[in-house]
Amino acid sequence: MKILLVGSGGRESAIAFKIAQNEKVEKIYVAPGNGGTATYKKCENVNLTDIDELLVFAKNNRIDLTVVGPEEPLTNGIVDKFKSEGLKIFGPDKKGAELEGSKSFSKDFMKKYGVSTAEYEVFYDHKKAKEYLENCNYPIVIKADGLAAGKGVVICEEKKTALETIDLFMINDIFKGSGKKVVIEEFLEGIEASILSITDGKRIIPFLSAKDHKQIFDGNKGPNTGGMGVVCPNPYVTEEVLKDFYENIMDKTLIGIQKEEMDFKGIIFFGIMITKNGVKLLEYNVRMGDPETQSVLSLMKTDILDLIEKAIEEKLDDVEVEWEEGYCVNVVLSSKGYPGKAETGYEINIDNEEISNIFIAGAKLEEGKLITTGGRVLSVVGKGKTLNEAKNNAYKIREKVNFFGAYCRSDIGIAK
Known part of the structure; x- marks a missing residue:
């Protein structure tokens, strides 16, 4: 092939x-x-x-x-x-991809099919959005409607930040059209989890759960990034959580896909929040997550190509996905300055023994050398029978990878 x-x-x-x-x-x-x-x-x-x-x-x-x-x-x-x-x-x-391409479309889809999610309102006019913010309970979440490279969601602790965010999204148009329409959403408190899955339009098979760490600094502090590390499976996703997820999110999503007649043979990524009031869906993605994929696929025993072919043929009923026992921890190395202006152009040195545990992202091959080109440069993955063993293995491998200004969090596998 x-x-x-x-x-x-x-x-x-x-x-x-x-x-x-x-x-x-x-x-x-x-x-x-x-x-x-x-x-x-x-x-x-x-x-x-x-x-x-x-x-x-x-x-x-x-x-x-x-x-x-x-x-x-x-x-x-x-x-x-x-x-x-x-x-x-x-x-x-394209119709199915709107579940990620438009926040308002996806929220309306969730409401229509009874998918458990946060309360929300959609705004096309910045004046009406600001009027709404005058009487909100804070914190509140503001989302750019369209694609914004993972940067279109802001948690606003107070009204001042919320009003400034509306200006940036809707008036200054920092996302070049994607923020001209916004979703203002109830803030959900709890533990986030990522559940990647595959569907043939007739069945959804969830993969192992994952926990992404989006903030740049240890202790989940600082600005959001595209993701600084992942634990798989997510230790907070219990059998009780999964039961709630299946009944109130996954199964209802499949009904919606079928009733909307979407041609959906692909990946659905469920971003969920585990709250004291049950599991709520934060968002859909219609592709595998980054850096979740690096951890999830590292534990997948089933051949991914066979799985993809079964989905295209609408034969996922015949499939059972097998997984390695234990955990995988992914530690992301980023360039100096990220998530702001990243300093790039530096050679990456890697111990060749560890090459199969490293997934390159922001780097190019130039005259036989790997040179940094982006903010998030690479992922280092470590596996183990326990979460602690996987964490220790990941950080051991991290010591064998280096480039000027290389930065990573030191608490992936420890932080909530």
């Missing part, structure tokens, strides 16, 4: 690494890929991001299957376009 994998992050590194283990796979083209995928067996980076160019490439190279990593091409209709040309592709159609 020849596979086209769309994307360039640590998520795509982990997916490429996993797919390459299938003996049927002859070649994986990663578009555009990164410095890590450039070095993997069976992989070749191709410098393409435009959907029409990807379509032409898939046809000319007789690609057997396209797997889409990030959300943007999905919300822009890559699946619809490929399928209209008779090409096999894994991911939801």
Whole structure:
């Protein structure tokens, strides 16, 4: 098989690494890929991001299957376009991708199908949004309606911050259109969890739960990032929590997908909050999370390509996903200055013995050397029979990786 994998992050590194283990796979083209995928067996980076160019490439190279990593091409209709040309592709159609592409659409979908979530209001006008904020209970959550590279959600502790956020989103338009419409949402207190899953439109199979640590500093302090580390499985996701999740979120989501006639053969990522009043859905993503994927796939025993093919064929009823016992801890190394202006352009030094435990994200391969190019540079994963063992293994491996200004949190596997 020849596979086209769309994307360039640590998520795509982990997916490429996993797919390459299938003996049927002859070649994986990663578009555009990164410095890590450039070095993997069976992989070749191709410098393409435009959907029409990807379509032409898939046809000319007789690609057997396209797997889409990030959300943007999905919300822009890559699946619809490929399928209209008779090409096999894994991911939801444009209508299904709106579950991530529009916060207001997803919240209205949750309400329509009885999915347990926070109370909310949608605003198109900044004056009306500000009027609403005058009488809110704080803290409150403000979300840009569209895609904002993971930066479109602000928890506002007081009215002043909320009003400033409305100005930034709706008037200053810092997200170039994505924040012109906003969702103002009840603040939920509790423990967050990520549950990635796969669906063929008839069944949803949840993967192991994960716990992402979004804030830059130890103790969950400082500004939010794309994710500084992950624990898998999430120790707070108990059998009771899962039962609540299945009944009040996952099963109702599947009913909604079917009734809305979405062509959804892909990944659904449920971002949930475990509260004293039960499990609530924060958001849907329609692709695998980053850095959750690096941890979740590290514990998956089932072949990911076989799973993807079963989903496309609507045969997930025949599947049982198997997992390694124990835990996986993912520690993210970022560039100096991140999540602000990252300092990049530095060589990464890695002990070759640990290369299979490292997933590159923001780096390129230049004259045989890995050079930093982004804020989140790479993920280091450690596994163990206990959470503490996995944590210790991850930080041992971290000591064998270095580049100028490398930063990581020291409490992944400890922090709540």
